[in-house]
Ligand code: ADP
């Protein structure tokens with residue numbers, strides 16, 4: 001019997017650190033000995049850059065625009081430690097659905113039995129933030145990915161995007177859609193950022209998979225066109241990414257989250273707003289005391 005391929009989708013607001021986290025996760029999983037494909041689904045098409053010394057690769061959609069018949073191997077490029085890199089790509093600016101690339105690329109790979117032929121252990125889809133367009137929901141909706149993880153900081157807009165994603169997951173959860181593995185808390189810096197994320201996951205009945213600190217090592221590595229796993233394998237930050245990878249490799253049970261309603265989310269946010277103000281004014285001392 002063919003082995004089961006673990007298919008994971010990483011979602012989150014634009015600029016929150018999806019590609020950085022995903023690439024480090026792919027790199028760490030591959031160093032663990034797993035055969036990994038990273039599938040960039042953001043029309044920005046820069047998901048796999050740090051796996052390939054900062055270089056862009058031709059996207060599936062661009063290649064399809066040049067010629068009508070595309071063989072899968074023409075759009076798969078080798079990256080760090082043998083990781084297979086793919087960028088779905090986006091439509092020409094101002095034309096068509098931005099999710100088109102995902103639908104097209106996934107179809108192409110399915111028809112050509114790419115995942116089976118490459119003997120993959122893990123496929124990671126790096127997908128744009130909110131589930132605004134059907135195309136972006138494809139990895140969830142079609143049950144292509146089995147587990148979804150969301151990258152979020154403690155900023156309200158990132159949490160808002162995560163909560164929207166939870167709504168999308170909940171919607172398709174009874175129809176064979178992907179379920180939620182948890183939240184990857186990124187850019188943890190201030191003492192209260194962890195408390196905010198902890199409270200959010202509690203409210204929405206999910207969990208934090210890993211707390212990833214904001215780190216200059218990530219910036220340095222990115223400027224060299226590399227993941228932290230490649231550029232600074234002995235750093236503390238690389239250790240955090242390896243810990244994340246071990247948890248995700250071992251992860252089996254995902255769940256349906258309980259997103260907050262619009263008013264609930266607003267109230268939740270203003271409660272934290274009041275608390276942070278009181279903290280700044282020295283009216284509350286220890287963290288969590290006023291909540
Ligand atoms: P996304 O894919 O969500 O749009 P990126 O992964 O491209 O976001 O990250 C946006 C920027 O934030 C990049 O410059 C990246 O280096 C930086 N970044 C992400 N995570 C961290 C972190 N933990 N520490 C420092 N910088 C980070």
Ligand code: MG
Nearest residue numbers: 018019042047
């Ligand atoms: Mg990205």
